[in-house]
Amino acid sequence: MDKLNLAVLYGGKSGEHEVSRRSAASVLRQLDRDRYAVTAIGIDRSGAWHLQPEPVFETLANGDPALVIVPSDQPVAIVPAAGLWHGGARLAVDCVFPVLHGSHGEDGKLQGALDTAGLAYVGAGVLGSSAAMDKAVAKSLWRDAGLPVVDFRVVGAGAGPDVLAEALQAFGWPLFVKPCSAGSSLGASRANTAAELEAALAEALRHDTRALIEPCLDVRELECSVLGNEEITVFPPGEIVPNASHSFYDYEAKYADPDGASLHAVAQIDARLQQSIMDLARAAYAAVRCEGLGRVDFFLDKKTGRLFLNEINTLPGFTSISMYPRMCAAGGLDYAELLDRLIRLALQRGPGLAI
Ligand SMILES: Nc1ncnc2c1ncn2[C@@H]1O[C@H](COP(=O)(O)OP(=O)(O)O)[C@@H](O)[C@H]1O
Ligand SMILES: [Mg+2]
The missing domain is CATH 3.30.470.20 (ATP-grasp fold, B domain)
Structure with a gap:
Protein backbone atom coordinates (compact mmCIF):
# COMPACT_ATOMS: atom_id res chain seq x y z
CA MET A 1 0.00 0.00 0.00
CA ASP A 2 1.30 3.45 -0.92
CA LYS A 3 1.87 5.65 2.08
CA LEU A 4 -0.06 8.86 2.41
CA ASN A 5 2.18 11.94 2.45
CA LEU A 6 1.29 13.88 5.56
CA ALA A 7 2.76 17.29 6.44
CA VAL A 8 2.54 18.03 10.16
CA LEU A 9 2.75 21.73 11.05
CA TYR A 10 3.55 22.74 14.61
CA GLY A 11 4.82 25.65 16.74
CA GLY A 12 3.46 28.88 15.34
CA LYS A 13 3.21 32.55 16.17
CA SER A 14 0.54 32.33 18.84
CA GLY A 15 0.89 32.39 22.61
CA GLU A 16 0.21 28.65 22.46
CA HIS A 17 3.44 27.91 20.55
CA GLU A 18 4.82 25.63 23.24
CA VAL A 19 1.55 23.76 23.73
CA SER A 20 1.57 23.06 20.00
CA ARG A 21 5.08 21.61 20.19
CA ARG A 22 3.82 19.29 22.92
CA SER A 23 0.72 18.30 20.94
CA ALA A 24 2.85 17.63 17.86
CA ALA A 25 5.20 15.35 19.83
CA SER A 26 2.20 13.18 20.74
CA VAL A 27 0.79 13.20 17.24
CA LEU A 28 4.12 12.20 15.70
CA ARG A 29 4.61 9.41 18.23
CA GLN A 30 1.16 7.98 17.50
CA LEU A 31 0.98 8.26 13.70
CA ASP A 32 1.27 4.87 12.05
CA ARG A 33 4.50 5.11 10.00
CA ASP A 34 3.42 2.14 7.90
CA ARG A 35 0.55 4.23 6.61
CA TYR A 36 1.95 7.75 6.64
CA ALA A 37 5.13 9.28 5.25
CA VAL A 38 5.46 12.25 7.58
CA THR A 39 7.04 15.61 6.74
CA ALA A 40 7.43 17.71 9.87
CA ILE A 41 7.42 21.48 9.43
CA GLY A 42 8.18 23.62 12.48
CA ILE A 43 6.87 27.20 12.50
CA ASP A 44 8.99 29.48 14.65
CA ARG A 45 7.65 32.33 16.78
CA SER A 46 8.20 34.81 13.93
CA GLY A 47 6.03 32.65 11.65
CA ALA A 48 8.81 31.24 9.43
CA TRP A 49 8.39 27.63 8.29
CA HIS A 50 11.35 25.25 8.77
CA LEU A 51 11.48 21.83 7.14
CA GLN A 52 12.60 19.18 9.62
CA PRO A 53 14.47 16.44 7.77
CA GLU A 54 13.99 14.28 10.86
CA PRO A 55 11.66 15.26 13.71
CA VAL A 56 13.65 16.04 16.86
CA PHE A 57 12.12 15.52 20.29
CA GLU A 58 13.06 17.18 23.57
CA THR A 59 11.88 16.80 27.14
CA LEU A 60 10.64 20.00 28.73
CA ALA A 61 11.41 21.03 32.31
CA ASN A 62 8.08 19.54 33.48
CA GLY A 63 8.92 16.21 31.84
CA ASP A 64 6.57 16.58 28.85
CA PRO A 65 7.90 15.62 25.41
CA ALA A 66 7.87 18.38 22.80
CA LEU A 67 8.97 18.67 19.20
CA VAL A 68 11.98 20.91 18.56
CA ILE A 69 12.07 23.43 15.70
CA VAL A 70 15.48 23.07 14.08
CA PRO A 71 16.12 26.25 12.05
CA SER A 72 16.82 25.87 8.34
CA ASP A 73 18.13 28.51 5.93
CA GLN A 74 15.71 27.61 3.16
CA PRO A 75 12.15 28.47 4.15
CA VAL A 76 9.20 26.30 3.17
CA ALA A 77 7.01 28.23 0.73
CA ILE A 78 3.28 27.87 0.28
CA VAL A 79 2.43 28.45 -3.38
CA PRO A 80 -1.01 29.19 -4.90
CA ALA A 81 -2.42 26.08 -6.62
CA ALA A 82 0.95 24.34 -6.20
CA GLY A 83 1.19 23.19 -2.58
CA LEU A 84 4.37 23.38 -0.49
CA TRP A 85 7.87 23.94 -1.84
CA HIS A 86 11.35 23.75 -0.41
CA GLY A 87 14.66 24.49 -2.10
CA GLY A 88 13.13 24.67 -5.58
CA ALA A 89 11.30 21.34 -5.27
CA ARG A 90 7.67 20.62 -4.56
CA LEU A 91 7.14 18.63 -1.36
CA ALA A 92 5.00 15.50 -1.69
CA VAL A 93 1.95 16.37 0.41
CA ASP A 94 -1.45 14.65 0.22
CA CYS A 95 -2.76 16.16 3.43
CA VAL A 96 -1.68 18.76 5.99
CA PHE A 97 -2.22 18.27 9.71
CA PRO A 98 -1.97 21.68 11.39
CA VAL A 99 -1.15 20.79 14.98
CA LEU A 100 -1.35 24.48 15.82
CA HIS A 101 -3.36 26.30 18.46
CA GLY A 102 -4.57 29.88 18.53
CA SER A 103 -3.94 32.73 16.14
CA HIS A 104 -2.39 32.05 12.71
CA GLY A 105 -3.05 28.33 13.04
CA GLU A 106 -6.54 27.77 14.37
CA ASP A 107 -8.20 31.00 13.26
CA GLY A 108 -8.74 30.49 9.52
CA LYS A 109 -5.73 32.39 8.17
CA LEU A 110 -3.65 29.27 7.61
CA GLN A 111 -6.75 27.44 6.37
CA GLY A 112 -7.24 30.11 3.68
CA ALA A 113 -3.61 29.78 2.61
CA LEU A 114 -3.92 25.98 2.42
CA ASP A 115 -7.11 26.32 0.35
CA THR A 116 -5.31 28.68 -1.99
CA ALA A 117 -2.41 26.25 -2.28
CA GLY A 118 -4.86 23.46 -3.16
CA LEU A 119 -4.04 21.33 -0.13
CA ALA A 120 -6.38 19.15 1.92
CA TYR A 121 -6.03 19.64 5.66
CA VAL A 122 -7.29 18.33 8.98
CA GLY A 123 -9.89 20.42 10.76
CA ALA A 124 -12.36 23.16 10.03
CA GLY A 125 -12.21 25.40 6.98
CA VAL A 126 -11.84 29.18 6.91
CA LEU A 127 -15.31 30.07 8.10
CA GLY A 128 -15.59 27.50 10.88
CA SER A 129 -12.08 28.23 12.12
CA SER A 130 -12.46 32.00 12.22
CA PRO A 148 -27.61 29.08 25.71
CA VAL A 149 -24.54 31.28 26.25
CA VAL A 150 -23.35 33.35 29.20
CA ASP A 151 -24.39 36.95 28.54
CA PHE A 152 -21.57 39.23 27.43
CA ARG A 153 -20.50 42.66 26.26
CA VAL A 154 -17.76 43.31 23.70
CA VAL A 155 -15.38 46.20 24.37
CA GLY A 156 -12.35 47.65 22.59
CA ALA A 157 -9.52 49.84 23.81
CA GLY A 158 -11.68 52.94 23.55
CA ALA A 159 -14.41 51.64 25.87
CA GLY A 160 -15.68 54.60 27.87
CA PRO A 161 -16.83 54.52 31.49
CA ASP A 162 -20.49 54.35 30.39
CA VAL A 163 -19.92 51.02 28.59
CA LEU A 164 -18.20 49.54 31.63
CA ALA A 165 -20.85 50.95 33.95
CA GLU A 166 -23.58 49.36 31.83
CA ALA A 167 -21.85 45.96 31.93
CA LEU A 168 -21.46 46.25 35.67
CA GLN A 169 -25.08 47.30 36.08
CA ALA A 170 -26.18 44.30 33.99
CA PHE A 171 -23.96 41.67 35.60
CA GLY A 172 -22.71 42.96 39.00
CA TRP A 173 -19.39 41.98 40.60
CA PRO A 174 -17.44 39.86 40.07
CA LEU A 175 -16.92 40.22 36.34
CA PHE A 176 -14.88 38.00 34.04
CA VAL A 177 -12.78 39.58 31.29
CA LYS A 178 -11.05 37.78 28.41
CA PRO A 179 -9.81 38.55 24.89
CA CYS A 180 -12.26 37.71 22.07
CA SER A 181 -9.56 35.74 20.27
CA ALA A 182 -6.98 33.96 22.37
CA GLY A 183 -6.71 30.62 24.09
CA SER A 184 -5.15 28.70 26.98
CA SER A 185 -6.67 31.34 29.29
CA LEU A 186 -4.10 33.90 28.10
CA GLY A 187 -5.29 37.38 29.02
CA ALA A 188 -8.27 36.09 31.02
CA SER A 189 -8.99 37.22 34.56
CA ARG A 190 -11.72 38.03 37.04
CA ALA A 191 -12.35 41.47 38.45
CA ASN A 192 -13.90 42.34 41.80
CA THR A 193 -13.32 46.10 41.77
CA ALA A 194 -13.14 49.00 39.31
CA ALA A 195 -9.33 48.98 39.55
CA GLU A 196 -9.22 45.24 38.87
CA LEU A 197 -11.59 45.69 35.92
CA GLU A 198 -9.28 48.31 34.42
CA ALA A 199 -6.27 46.02 34.87
CA ALA A 200 -8.19 42.98 33.54
CA LEU A 201 -9.21 44.89 30.41
CA ALA A 202 -5.68 46.13 29.81
CA GLU A 203 -4.40 42.56 30.12
CA ALA A 204 -7.10 41.12 27.80
CA LEU A 205 -6.43 43.84 25.22
CA ARG A 206 -2.75 42.88 25.11
CA HIS A 207 -3.92 39.71 23.32
CA ASP A 208 -6.63 41.11 21.04
CA THR A 209 -8.19 44.41 20.04
CA ARG A 210 -11.53 43.36 21.55
CA ALA A 211 -12.43 41.80 24.87
CA LEU A 212 -15.48 40.14 26.39
CA ILE A 213 -16.90 41.18 29.72
CA GLU A 214 -19.12 38.51 31.28
CA PRO A 215 -20.65 37.83 34.66
CA CYS A 216 -18.14 35.72 36.58
N1 LIG B 1 -17.79 33.99 32.62
C1 LIG B 1 -16.91 33.25 33.30
N2 LIG B 1 -17.09 33.01 34.61
C2 LIG B 1 -16.19 32.28 35.33
N3 LIG B 1 -15.08 31.73 34.80
C3 LIG B 1 -14.85 31.92 33.50
C4 LIG B 1 -15.74 32.70 32.67
N4 LIG B 1 -15.24 32.71 31.41
C5 LIG B 1 -14.09 32.00 31.46
N5 LIG B 1 -13.85 31.54 32.70
C6 LIG B 1 -12.67 30.75 33.14
O1 LIG B 1 -11.57 31.07 32.32
C7 LIG B 1 -11.12 29.91 31.59
C8 LIG B 1 -10.68 30.34 30.21
O2 LIG B 1 -11.76 30.95 29.52
P1 LIG B 1 -12.22 30.45 28.10
O3 LIG B 1 -13.44 31.22 27.74
O4 LIG B 1 -12.38 28.98 28.13
O5 LIG B 1 -11.04 30.89 27.16
P2 LIG B 1 -9.73 30.13 26.59
O6 LIG B 1 -9.91 30.12 25.12
O7 LIG B 1 -8.58 30.96 27.00
O8 LIG B 1 -9.72 28.73 27.18
C9 LIG B 1 -12.32 28.96 31.63
O9 LIG B 1 -11.91 27.62 31.48
C10 LIG B 1 -12.89 29.25 33.01
O10 LIG B 1 -12.12 28.62 34.02
MG1 LIG C 1 -11.28 27.39 27.35
Whole structure:
Protein backbone atom coordinates (compact mmCIF):
# COMPACT_ATOMS: atom_id res chain seq x y z
CA MET A 1 0.00 0.00 0.00
CA ASP A 2 1.30 3.45 -0.92
CA LYS A 3 1.87 5.65 2.08
CA LEU A 4 -0.06 8.86 2.41
CA ASN A 5 2.18 11.94 2.45
CA LEU A 6 1.29 13.88 5.56
CA ALA A 7 2.76 17.29 6.44
CA VAL A 8 2.54 18.03 10.16
CA LEU A 9 2.75 21.73 11.05
CA TYR A 10 3.55 22.74 14.61
CA GLY A 11 4.82 25.65 16.74
CA GLY A 12 3.46 28.88 15.34
CA LYS A 13 3.21 32.55 16.17
CA SER A 14 0.54 32.33 18.84
CA GLY A 15 0.89 32.39 22.61
CA GLU A 16 0.21 28.65 22.46
CA HIS A 17 3.44 27.91 20.55
CA GLU A 18 4.82 25.63 23.24
CA VAL A 19 1.55 23.76 23.73
CA SER A 20 1.57 23.06 20.00
CA ARG A 21 5.08 21.61 20.19
CA ARG A 22 3.82 19.29 22.92
CA SER A 23 0.72 18.30 20.94
CA ALA A 24 2.85 17.63 17.86
CA ALA A 25 5.20 15.35 19.83
CA SER A 26 2.20 13.18 20.74
CA VAL A 27 0.79 13.20 17.24
CA LEU A 28 4.12 12.20 15.70
CA ARG A 29 4.61 9.41 18.23
CA GLN A 30 1.16 7.98 17.50
CA LEU A 31 0.98 8.26 13.70
CA ASP A 32 1.27 4.87 12.05
CA ARG A 33 4.50 5.11 10.00
CA ASP A 34 3.42 2.14 7.90
CA ARG A 35 0.55 4.23 6.61
CA TYR A 36 1.95 7.75 6.64
CA ALA A 37 5.13 9.28 5.25
CA VAL A 38 5.46 12.25 7.58
CA THR A 39 7.04 15.61 6.74
CA ALA A 40 7.43 17.71 9.87
CA ILE A 41 7.42 21.48 9.43
CA GLY A 42 8.18 23.62 12.48
CA ILE A 43 6.87 27.20 12.50
CA ASP A 44 8.99 29.48 14.65
CA ARG A 45 7.65 32.33 16.78
CA SER A 46 8.20 34.81 13.93
CA GLY A 47 6.03 32.65 11.65
CA ALA A 48 8.81 31.24 9.43
CA TRP A 49 8.39 27.63 8.29
CA HIS A 50 11.35 25.25 8.77
CA LEU A 51 11.48 21.83 7.14
CA GLN A 52 12.60 19.18 9.62
CA PRO A 53 14.47 16.44 7.77
CA GLU A 54 13.99 14.28 10.86
CA PRO A 55 11.66 15.26 13.71
CA VAL A 56 13.65 16.04 16.86
CA PHE A 57 12.12 15.52 20.29
CA GLU A 58 13.06 17.18 23.57
CA THR A 59 11.88 16.80 27.14
CA LEU A 60 10.64 20.00 28.73
CA ALA A 61 11.41 21.03 32.31
CA ASN A 62 8.08 19.54 33.48
CA GLY A 63 8.92 16.21 31.84
CA ASP A 64 6.57 16.58 28.85
CA PRO A 65 7.90 15.62 25.41
CA ALA A 66 7.87 18.38 22.80
CA LEU A 67 8.97 18.67 19.20
CA VAL A 68 11.98 20.91 18.56
CA ILE A 69 12.07 23.43 15.70
CA VAL A 70 15.48 23.07 14.08
CA PRO A 71 16.12 26.25 12.05
CA SER A 72 16.82 25.87 8.34
CA ASP A 73 18.13 28.51 5.93
CA GLN A 74 15.71 27.61 3.16
CA PRO A 75 12.15 28.47 4.15
CA VAL A 76 9.20 26.30 3.17
CA ALA A 77 7.01 28.23 0.73
CA ILE A 78 3.28 27.87 0.28
CA VAL A 79 2.43 28.45 -3.38
CA PRO A 80 -1.01 29.19 -4.90
CA ALA A 81 -2.42 26.08 -6.62
CA ALA A 82 0.95 24.34 -6.20
CA GLY A 83 1.19 23.19 -2.58
CA LEU A 84 4.37 23.38 -0.49
CA TRP A 85 7.87 23.94 -1.84
CA HIS A 86 11.35 23.75 -0.41
CA GLY A 87 14.66 24.49 -2.10
CA GLY A 88 13.13 24.67 -5.58
CA ALA A 89 11.30 21.34 -5.27
CA ARG A 90 7.67 20.62 -4.56
CA LEU A 91 7.14 18.63 -1.36
CA ALA A 92 5.00 15.50 -1.69
CA VAL A 93 1.95 16.37 0.41
CA ASP A 94 -1.45 14.65 0.22
CA CYS A 95 -2.76 16.16 3.43
CA VAL A 96 -1.68 18.76 5.99
CA PHE A 97 -2.22 18.27 9.71
CA PRO A 98 -1.97 21.68 11.39
CA VAL A 99 -1.15 20.79 14.98
CA LEU A 100 -1.35 24.48 15.82
CA HIS A 101 -3.36 26.30 18.46
CA GLY A 102 -4.57 29.88 18.53
CA SER A 103 -3.94 32.73 16.14
CA HIS A 104 -2.39 32.05 12.71
CA GLY A 105 -3.05 28.33 13.04
CA GLU A 106 -6.54 27.77 14.37
CA ASP A 107 -8.20 31.00 13.26
CA GLY A 108 -8.74 30.49 9.52
CA LYS A 109 -5.73 32.39 8.17
CA LEU A 110 -3.65 29.27 7.61
CA GLN A 111 -6.75 27.44 6.37
CA GLY A 112 -7.24 30.11 3.68
CA ALA A 113 -3.61 29.78 2.61
CA LEU A 114 -3.92 25.98 2.42
CA ASP A 115 -7.11 26.32 0.35
CA THR A 116 -5.31 28.68 -1.99
CA ALA A 117 -2.41 26.25 -2.28
CA GLY A 118 -4.86 23.46 -3.16
CA LEU A 119 -4.04 21.33 -0.13
CA ALA A 120 -6.38 19.15 1.92
CA TYR A 121 -6.03 19.64 5.66
CA VAL A 122 -7.29 18.33 8.98
CA GLY A 123 -9.89 20.42 10.76
CA ALA A 124 -12.36 23.16 10.03
CA GLY A 125 -12.21 25.40 6.98
CA VAL A 126 -11.84 29.18 6.91
CA LEU A 127 -15.31 30.07 8.10
CA GLY A 128 -15.59 27.50 10.88
CA SER A 129 -12.08 28.23 12.12
CA SER A 130 -12.46 32.00 12.22
CA ALA A 131 -15.99 31.96 13.63
CA ALA A 132 -14.93 29.60 16.40
CA MET A 133 -11.76 31.52 17.19
CA ASP A 134 -13.58 34.74 17.96
CA LYS A 135 -15.60 34.10 21.10
CA ALA A 136 -17.91 37.06 20.45
CA VAL A 137 -18.71 35.78 16.95
CA ALA A 138 -19.20 32.17 18.10
CA LYS A 139 -21.42 33.24 20.99
CA SER A 140 -23.49 35.50 18.72
CA LEU A 141 -24.02 32.63 16.26
CA TRP A 142 -25.06 30.34 19.09
CA ARG A 143 -27.39 32.93 20.58
CA ASP A 144 -28.97 33.44 17.15
CA ALA A 145 -29.46 29.68 16.91
CA GLY A 146 -31.29 29.76 20.26
CA LEU A 147 -28.46 28.02 22.13
CA PRO A 148 -27.61 29.08 25.71
CA VAL A 149 -24.54 31.28 26.25
CA VAL A 150 -23.35 33.35 29.20
CA ASP A 151 -24.39 36.95 28.54
CA PHE A 152 -21.57 39.23 27.43
CA ARG A 153 -20.50 42.66 26.26
CA VAL A 154 -17.76 43.31 23.70
CA VAL A 155 -15.38 46.20 24.37
CA GLY A 156 -12.35 47.65 22.59
CA ALA A 157 -9.52 49.84 23.81
CA GLY A 158 -11.68 52.94 23.55
CA ALA A 159 -14.41 51.64 25.87
CA GLY A 160 -15.68 54.60 27.87
CA PRO A 161 -16.83 54.52 31.49
CA ASP A 162 -20.49 54.35 30.39
CA VAL A 163 -19.92 51.02 28.59
CA LEU A 164 -18.20 49.54 31.63
CA ALA A 165 -20.85 50.95 33.95
CA GLU A 166 -23.58 49.36 31.83
CA ALA A 167 -21.85 45.96 31.93
CA LEU A 168 -21.46 46.25 35.67
CA GLN A 169 -25.08 47.30 36.08
CA ALA A 170 -26.18 44.30 33.99
CA PHE A 171 -23.96 41.67 35.60
CA GLY A 172 -22.71 42.96 39.00
CA TRP A 173 -19.39 41.98 40.60
CA PRO A 174 -17.44 39.86 40.07
CA LEU A 175 -16.92 40.22 36.34
CA PHE A 176 -14.88 38.00 34.04
CA VAL A 177 -12.78 39.58 31.29
CA LYS A 178 -11.05 37.78 28.41
CA PRO A 179 -9.81 38.55 24.89
CA CYS A 180 -12.26 37.71 22.07
CA SER A 181 -9.56 35.74 20.27
CA ALA A 182 -6.98 33.96 22.37
CA GLY A 183 -6.71 30.62 24.09
CA SER A 184 -5.15 28.70 26.98
CA SER A 185 -6.67 31.34 29.29
CA LEU A 186 -4.10 33.90 28.10
CA GLY A 187 -5.29 37.38 29.02
CA ALA A 188 -8.27 36.09 31.02
CA SER A 189 -8.99 37.22 34.56
CA ARG A 190 -11.72 38.03 37.04
CA ALA A 191 -12.35 41.47 38.45
CA ASN A 192 -13.90 42.34 41.80
CA THR A 193 -13.32 46.10 41.77
CA ALA A 194 -13.14 49.00 39.31
CA ALA A 195 -9.33 48.98 39.55
CA GLU A 196 -9.22 45.24 38.87
CA LEU A 197 -11.59 45.69 35.92
CA GLU A 198 -9.28 48.31 34.42
CA ALA A 199 -6.27 46.02 34.87
CA ALA A 200 -8.19 42.98 33.54
CA LEU A 201 -9.21 44.89 30.41
CA ALA A 202 -5.68 46.13 29.81
CA GLU A 203 -4.40 42.56 30.12
CA ALA A 204 -7.10 41.12 27.80
CA LEU A 205 -6.43 43.84 25.22
CA ARG A 206 -2.75 42.88 25.11
CA HIS A 207 -3.92 39.71 23.32
CA ASP A 208 -6.63 41.11 21.04
CA THR A 209 -8.19 44.41 20.04
CA ARG A 210 -11.53 43.36 21.55
CA ALA A 211 -12.43 41.80 24.87
CA LEU A 212 -15.48 40.14 26.39
CA ILE A 213 -16.90 41.18 29.72
CA GLU A 214 -19.12 38.51 31.28
CA PRO A 215 -20.65 37.83 34.66
CA CYS A 216 -18.14 35.72 36.58
CA LEU A 217 -19.97 32.50 37.39
CA ASP A 218 -19.11 29.74 39.81
CA VAL A 219 -19.09 26.83 37.41
CA ARG A 220 -18.39 23.19 36.72
CA GLU A 221 -16.43 22.95 33.46
CA LEU A 222 -17.65 20.18 31.16
CA GLU A 223 -16.53 19.52 27.60
CA CYS A 224 -17.25 17.28 24.68
CA SER A 225 -15.22 15.93 21.76
CA VAL A 226 -16.95 16.22 18.41
CA LEU A 227 -15.78 14.70 15.13
CA GLY A 228 -17.05 14.82 11.56
CA ASN A 229 -17.93 16.85 8.50
CA GLU A 230 -21.63 16.65 7.56
CA GLU A 231 -22.04 13.50 9.61
CA ILE A 232 -21.17 14.33 13.20
CA THR A 233 -20.06 12.05 16.05
CA VAL A 234 -20.31 13.39 19.62
CA PHE A 235 -18.46 11.68 22.45
CA PRO A 236 -19.64 11.60 26.07
CA PRO A 237 -18.51 14.68 28.03
CA GLY A 238 -15.57 14.96 30.38
CA GLU A 239 -14.96 17.39 33.22
CA ILE A 240 -12.11 19.61 34.30
CA VAL A 241 -11.83 20.42 37.97
CA PRO A 242 -9.29 23.21 38.56
CA ASN A 243 -7.39 22.89 41.82
CA ALA A 244 -8.75 25.19 44.55
CA SER A 245 -5.43 27.08 44.55
CA HIS A 246 -6.39 28.53 41.14
CA SER A 247 -9.31 30.95 41.10
CA PHE A 248 -10.27 29.61 37.66
CA TYR A 249 -8.82 27.29 34.99
CA ASP A 250 -5.92 29.63 34.21
CA TYR A 251 -2.76 29.11 32.12
CA GLU A 252 -0.76 27.82 35.08
CA ALA A 253 -3.49 25.31 35.99
CA LYS A 254 -3.53 24.17 32.37
CA TYR A 255 0.16 23.82 31.67
CA ALA A 256 2.55 24.86 34.43
CA ASP A 257 1.21 23.41 37.67
CA PRO A 258 1.27 19.60 37.51
CA ASP A 259 -1.51 19.55 40.14
CA GLY A 260 -3.34 22.49 38.54
CA ALA A 261 -6.45 20.56 37.64
CA SER A 262 -7.98 17.09 37.60
CA LEU A 263 -8.97 16.04 34.10
CA HIS A 264 -11.78 13.51 34.04
CA ALA A 265 -12.24 11.95 30.62
CA VAL A 266 -15.71 10.89 31.76
CA ALA A 267 -17.76 13.41 33.73
CA GLN A 268 -19.72 12.10 36.69
CA ILE A 269 -23.10 13.50 35.71
CA ASP A 270 -26.57 12.06 35.33
CA ALA A 271 -27.77 10.67 32.02
CA ARG A 272 -30.09 13.59 31.28
CA LEU A 273 -27.39 16.21 31.70
CA GLN A 274 -25.04 14.09 29.61
CA GLN A 275 -27.60 13.94 26.82
CA SER A 276 -28.26 17.72 26.99
CA ILE A 277 -24.54 18.41 26.71
CA MET A 278 -24.12 16.07 23.75
CA ASP A 279 -27.14 17.55 21.95
CA LEU A 280 -25.89 21.08 22.54
CA ALA A 281 -22.37 20.15 21.43
CA ARG A 282 -23.73 18.83 18.14
CA ALA A 283 -25.81 21.98 17.57
CA ALA A 284 -22.95 24.30 18.54
CA TYR A 285 -20.52 22.50 16.21
CA ALA A 286 -22.91 22.81 13.28
CA ALA A 287 -23.84 26.43 14.07
CA VAL A 288 -20.24 27.65 13.70
CA ARG A 289 -19.75 25.48 10.58
CA CYS A 290 -17.06 23.39 12.25
CA GLU A 291 -15.59 20.46 10.29
CA GLY A 292 -13.10 17.72 11.11
CA LEU A 293 -12.95 18.10 14.85
CA GLY A 294 -13.91 20.44 17.65
CA ARG A 295 -13.95 20.44 21.44
CA VAL A 296 -17.07 22.14 22.73
CA ASP A 297 -16.71 23.55 26.25
CA PHE A 298 -19.56 24.17 28.67
CA PHE A 299 -20.21 25.86 31.97
CA LEU A 300 -22.68 24.40 34.44
CA ASP A 301 -23.64 27.20 36.82
CA LYS A 302 -23.35 25.71 40.30
CA LYS A 303 -25.83 28.20 41.71
CA THR A 304 -28.66 27.85 39.21
CA GLY A 305 -27.87 24.48 37.61
CA ARG A 306 -28.10 26.14 34.18
CA LEU A 307 -25.96 24.87 31.35
CA PHE A 308 -24.16 27.28 28.98
CA LEU A 309 -21.97 26.89 25.94
CA ASN A 310 -18.65 28.62 26.63
CA GLU A 311 -16.43 28.11 23.61
CA ILE A 312 -15.40 25.75 20.84
CA ASN A 313 -11.80 24.92 19.97
CA THR A 314 -11.28 23.74 16.40
CA LEU A 315 -7.71 22.52 16.99
CA PRO A 316 -7.81 21.55 20.67
CA GLY A 317 -4.82 20.38 22.69
CA PHE A 318 -3.57 17.05 21.42
CA THR A 319 -1.02 15.92 23.99
CA SER A 320 -1.42 12.39 25.32
CA ILE A 321 -3.15 13.79 28.41
CA SER A 322 -5.26 16.38 26.55
CA MET A 323 -9.00 16.13 26.97
CA TYR A 324 -9.92 15.87 23.28
CA PRO A 325 -8.12 12.59 22.53
CA ARG A 326 -8.88 11.22 26.01
CA MET A 327 -12.63 11.83 25.67
CA CYS A 328 -12.55 10.16 22.25
CA ALA A 329 -10.65 7.21 23.74
CA ALA A 330 -13.14 6.94 26.60
CA GLY A 331 -15.85 6.80 23.93
CA GLY A 332 -14.08 3.96 22.13
CA LEU A 333 -11.82 5.71 19.60
CA ASP A 334 -8.17 5.42 20.59
CA TYR A 335 -5.56 8.05 19.76
CA ALA A 336 -4.03 6.39 16.67
CA GLU A 337 -7.47 5.53 15.25
CA LEU A 338 -8.59 9.09 15.93
CA LEU A 339 -5.69 10.41 13.83
CA ASP A 340 -6.70 8.07 10.99
CA ARG A 341 -10.31 9.30 11.18
CA LEU A 342 -9.25 12.96 11.14
CA ILE A 343 -7.04 12.44 8.11
CA ARG A 344 -9.82 10.53 6.32
CA LEU A 345 -12.22 13.39 7.05
CA ALA A 346 -9.70 15.86 5.62
CA LEU A 347 -9.32 13.82 2.42
CA GLN A 348 -13.08 13.38 2.15
CA ARG A 349 -13.49 17.15 2.08
CA GLY A 350 -10.60 17.46 -0.34
CA PRO A 351 -8.34 20.35 -1.25
CA GLY A 352 -9.84 23.84 -1.35
CA LEU A 353 -9.40 24.34 -5.07
CA ALA A 354 -11.29 21.15 -5.87
CA ILE A 355 -14.55 22.47 -4.44
N1 LIG B 1 -17.79 33.99 32.62
C1 LIG B 1 -16.91 33.25 33.30
N2 LIG B 1 -17.09 33.01 34.61
C2 LIG B 1 -16.19 32.28 35.33
N3 LIG B 1 -15.08 31.73 34.80
C3 LIG B 1 -14.85 31.92 33.50
C4 LIG B 1 -15.74 32.70 32.67
N4 LIG B 1 -15.24 32.71 31.41
C5 LIG B 1 -14.09 32.00 31.46
N5 LIG B 1 -13.85 31.54 32.70
C6 LIG B 1 -12.67 30.75 33.14
O1 LIG B 1 -11.57 31.07 32.32
C7 LIG B 1 -11.12 29.91 31.59
C8 LIG B 1 -10.68 30.34 30.21
O2 LIG B 1 -11.76 30.95 29.52
P1 LIG B 1 -12.22 30.45 28.10
O3 LIG B 1 -13.44 31.22 27.74
O4 LIG B 1 -12.38 28.98 28.13
O5 LIG B 1 -11.04 30.89 27.16
P2 LIG B 1 -9.73 30.13 26.59
O6 LIG B 1 -9.91 30.12 25.12
O7 LIG B 1 -8.58 30.96 27.00
O8 LIG B 1 -9.72 28.73 27.18
C9 LIG B 1 -12.32 28.96 31.63
O9 LIG B 1 -11.91 27.62 31.48
C10 LIG B 1 -12.89 29.25 33.01
O10 LIG B 1 -12.12 28.62 34.02
MG1 LIG C 1 -11.28 27.39 27.35
